Amino acid sequence: MRKILVVNSKGGCGKTTVATNLAAALAARGDDVALADADKQKSSLAWTKRRPKDMAAIEGLNWTKADAIGGKLKDMDAVVIDGPGGMRSELAKTLISEASDIVVPVLPSVFDWDATISFLNGISEIKRVRKGKADIHLVANRVTRRSTQVAELERKLAEAGYPVLCRISDRVLYAKHAAAGAGVFDYHDAKSHEIRGQWHPLLQAVD
Template sequence: MLTILVANIKGGCGKTTVATHLAAASAAAGLPTVLADVDRQHSSLGWLERRPGQAPALVGLDWAKDFSDAPRGTKRLVIDAPAALKTKQIEDLVKMADIVVLPVLPGAFDEQATQRFLTKLDELKRIAKKKTTVAVVGNRMRARTRAADRLDRFLGGIGHQVVTRLRDSQIYADAAESGLSLFDMPGKRAAEHRGDWQPLLSYIDGV
């Protein structure tokens, strides 16, 4: 079983969007996939409740209080972590993870929080020994803007691999409202945005 932790101590950076899309992509590829929601707001579980029956099946786990085992036969476990994680929570979740996917938005506050989180991650033995890898994702990027240029400069100097950059688009909100992801949606627009995810999916497959 490959375990993917989606985390950042900065709220509103798109963790749930990334977690639900990674889970949906795995399910669409035919892999038995579990989505574990650690956040007490249960955003990921709420998305699962809205998910139509004809979409590829996913199993949801409520990890807000306790961690429970994934069902036997699970191939992918995607963990949606809350913001403002305590050090012990970070340690416990990273111990489970093969990959930490870290979304970051353009903006000084997001960059500061992300840098603090990366510093904490770098202190953990699993990260230092490369037993758990870190994949940074630039999220809600708008081309040819000063904010995007600033984020690119920041991402270029953080010492961790920036795997991909996801464009800002209303399509993500539309998908979330219906319990769907880009990997469940037909049409050219969804296909174009799915291309942004391919480097991250290829990175995960290579771990």
């Protein structure tokens, strides 16, 4: 079973959007998927409750308490975890220590990359990551044509030893689908198809 943790210490980086769409992508290809919400706001859990019955099933799990971690996963192919903010809590450390993949969304902003590098340095010291048992995947998120700092972001992160895996654009379609408990991998229209290509490097990395 793959345990894919989506986490960053910086708020507003689009963590839940990445987690829900990643879960939808895995479910759309036939995997048995759970979406575990470890964030106290429980946005991912609310998303699973809105999800239409005729879409690929995704089981929502409440992992906001440490004693709930690991429950109901016996028959799952993958669990995507919408992690808590930051790394200071024991809950965050427990999730990181069990993850097979750690996905870190970061915005193309100078105010975000310094905090993200500090966060990455911190999780890199956790035993499981340090020993190479969990891979870190960076996603440049909410990228627009006006995001002039994307190249600089990628250069700074690469210099720190954390290359960016893919860029995901800032599109209103994500919010539209989220309101319906869905993601871009649940639809076959042209706009969703165009966006889905941006996710392929991440999907290949966690496969």
